[in-house]
Amino acid sequence: MTDLRIADCRITPIAFYDPPLLNNGGCHQPFALRSVIEVETEDGVIGLGESYGTRSLIDAVAALAPDLRGMAVTDLNGLWARARTRVQGGMPGYTGDERLLPRVVSAVEVAMWDALGKATGQRVVDLLGGQVRETVPFSAYLFYKFAGHAGQPADDWGEVLSPERLVDEARRFIETHGFRAIKLKAGILPPEEEVAGLEALRAAFPEAPLRIDPNGGWHVHTALDLLPRLEGLVEYLEDPTVGIDGNAVIQARTDVPLATNMYVVAQSHLPPNMAQDAFRVILSDHHYWGGLKASRDLAEICRIWGLGLSMHSNSHLGISLAAMTHLAAATPNLTYDCDTHYPWQVDEVVEGGRFEFRDGSLSVPEGPGLGVTLDRDALARLHQNYLDCGYTHRDDESEMQKHQPGWRFQRPRY
Numbered sequence: 471m472t473d474l475r476i477a478d479c480r481i482t483p484i485a486f487y488d489p490p491l492l493n494n495g496g497c498h499q500p501f502a503l504r505s506v507i508e509v510e511t512e513d514g515v516i517g518l519g520e521s522y523g524t525r526s527l528i529d530a531v532a533a534l535a536p537d538l539r540g541m542a543v544t545d546l547n548g549l550w551a552r553a554r555t556r557v558q559g560g561m562p563g564y565t566g567d568e569r570l571l572p573r574v575v576s577a578v579e580v581a582m583w584d585a586l587g588k589a590t591g592q593r594v595v596d597l598l599g600g601q602v603r604e605t606v607p608f609s610a611y612l613f614y615k616f617a618g619h620a621g622q623p624a625d626d627w628g629e630v631l632s633p634e635r636l637v638d639e640a641r642r643f644i645e646t647h648g649f650r651a652i653k654l655k656a657g658i659l660p661p662e663e664e665v666a667g668l669e670a671l672r673a674a675f676p677e678a679p680l681r682i683d684p685n686g687g688w689h690v691h692t693a694l695d696l697l698p699r700l701e702g703l704v705e706y707l708e709d710p711t712v713g714i715d716g717n718a719v720i721q722a723r724t725d726v727p728l729a730t731n732m733y734v735v736a737q738s739h740l741p742p743n744m745a746q747d748a749f750r751v752i753l754s755d756h757h758y759w760g761g762l763k764a765s766r767d768l769a770e771i772c773r774i775w776g777l778g779l780s781m782h783s784n785s786h787l788g789i790s791l792a793a794m795t796h797l798a799a800a801t802p803n804l805t806y807d808c809d810t811h812y813p814w815q816v817d818e819v820v821e822g823g824r825f826e827f828r829d830g831s832l833s834v835p836e837g838p839g840l841g842v843t844l845d846r847d848a849l850a851r852l853h854q855n856y857l858d859c860g861y862t863h864r865d866d867e868s869e870m871q872k873h874q875p876g877w878r879f880q881r882p883r884y
């Protein structure tokens with residue numbers, strides 16, 4: 471009989487190279503921080519998870535780890551109960567951070583699913599309810615960017631700050647990976663220029679579903695002024711302005727669905743969102759919704775209430791990509807192509823090297839669990855990067871100030 475009890479849980483912070491990508495919050499730092507979680511059963515089966523690399527998350531998972539010993543990897547209720555005690559009660563400073571608890575649960579929960587799958591010879595997609603699509607389509611995630619990090623030479627993408635260069639970036643993404651849909655990270659340049667960028671993408675790729683995401687960087691009146699240009703151009707408009715209230719004003723004036731990964735990020739945000747009809751598409755993200763089970767629950771809520779469902783990403787490596795692919799393959803109403811930052815990354819932490827997209831899509835990894843195993847040499851190297859990089863949380867604003875002294879974070883900006 472397989473022993474599914476947890477013997478040990480470990481979290482290792484890592485850092486991997488990230489290009490100088492721009493968003494409303496500033497510029498990506500030279501290293502993106504992340505963490506690798508290992509849940510080991512009494513039988514020595516190791517389940518993997520990947521999550522954020524911020525200090526608060528790492529400390530909270532490390533503090534929770536001893537409480538998990540002896541708990542079955544199937545006991546998701548037990549995980550939530552233990553995490554609630556540890557994250558909200560036992561650690562001064564974390565109380566009230568409603569976003570930390572589901573993040574901590576997610577980090578461990580994915581590794582529990584992987585351990586269960588590996589211990590019982592089943593794929594996570596099957597444990598989540600069964601595969602409903604052969605392959606999972608992802609979108610080309612375009613960013614404006616500087617040529618290189620401050621004080622460093624240009625990377626091979628070069629500077630992207632104009633519609634022409636944006637089209638070049640998209641072409642490289644599409645030629646290399648075959649993506650169909652295109653998402654533009656906005657909220658950086660004056661909005662008219664960013665919409666001109668979208669129009670250039672439409673001219674170059676007439677069939678591509680387009681999206682734009684200013685991360686709340688526009689005022690309501692700015693978004694309203696731009697609606698006539700956006701209608702008929704985008705499949706959805708992601709977080710144009712701040713908050714449920716502000717976005718509801720915009721949604722009331724257009725048939726273009728508004729989408730969010732910023733203002734509906736927990737189940738408690740769903741009722742006010744429904745009451746105000748602010749966002750009609752939710753970008754799920756298992757890393758902060760409380761894991762794979764909670765993301766399946768979210769999908770059901772969206773189905774019942776007629777909300778669209780897409781998938782959000784942050785800078786990540788292959789364990790997260792595998793988890794996103796299993797989840798997406800098991801979610802019938804996930805009808806939009808998923809976001810991924812993966813093509814911007816060059817490192818990997820799983821054995822066998824980097825994933826390859828075919829026609830913009832991934833097949834569900836073969837093998838039990840998530841279908842990936844840890845490359846321990848890579849883990850050691852990326853952990854050393856973390857120790858050497860000199861930071862323990864993401865700070866896009868300070869990074870931006872190295873390029874543009876005096877730059878200040880502002881939301882909305884335009």
Ligand SMILES: O=C([O-])[C@@H](O)[C@@H](O)[C@H](O)[C@@H](O)C(=O)[O-]
Binds near residue numbers: 494683731782784811
């Ligand atoms: O990586 C970035 O700069 C993005 O802006 C990311 O932080 C967002 O969380 C995200 O991709 C989004 O869709 O808002």
Ligand SMILES: [Mg+2]
Binds near residue numbers: 685709730782
């Ligand atoms: Mg977004």
